[in-house]
Amino acid sequence: MKKFNIFFDIEKEEKWLNSMLQEGWECNRINPLGFYTFKKNSDTEKIIRLDFQKKLNKKARENYILMHEEFGWHAINPTSINGTYYWLKPKDGHDELFSDNHSHIAKYKRLMKSIGFSAMMSLAFLIILYTSYDYPLFYDVKGAYLTPGLWDKEGTSFVFAFLFETPFALMRFLIPWLFIFMSLFYGLTYLRYRKALQQLS
Secondary structure (H helix, E strand, C coil), rough: CCCCCCCCCCCHHHHHHHHHHHHCEEEEECCCCEEEEEECCCCCCCEEEEEECCCCCCCHHHHHHHHHHHHEEEEECCCCCEEEEEEEEEECCCCCCCCCCEEEEEHHHHHHHHHHHHHHHHHHHHHHHHHHHCCCCCCCCCHHCCCCCCCCCCCCHHHHHHHHHHHHHHHHHHHHHHHHHHHHHHHHHHHHHHHHHHCCC
């Protein structure tokens, strides 16, 4: 079974994957585009944990994977998905990836750095879009139609020109809103990670 999902928060993603596991669906592959592949498994006494790492070179990645495998963890994907590693193991009472407070703190710092960068990039693209057009992107759908003389056309000529331009107009209108929502979600996730970090500290 395949499912599509998009997460801005790896802890929410982890919770979702474990809920699927409890329903008898074990994730065995994750696609960078947001497609998750599940296989039916009646053994629900397993746990999935997610970790985020900065870019690791080949040797560091091998050592990282080997270290977790020694404690019984199995990497669902052999490589990370945008820095996220997915780990699976049978429940045995030692079901956390990190055994000490320092490791938890380091994880949240890595997450905050990554999500903060994503938020800044979304804002930068938003500013670029806002300054690149002469119409008010955020509230004027009609202004997103750039075909010269479109609104002066009549009859069939107008219908064909309108239908042809509509997909491009919607793209121009919706893309800025997409970056607004992305910036918002990234920002809220950053604040949540920050709060968790403060509680650990």
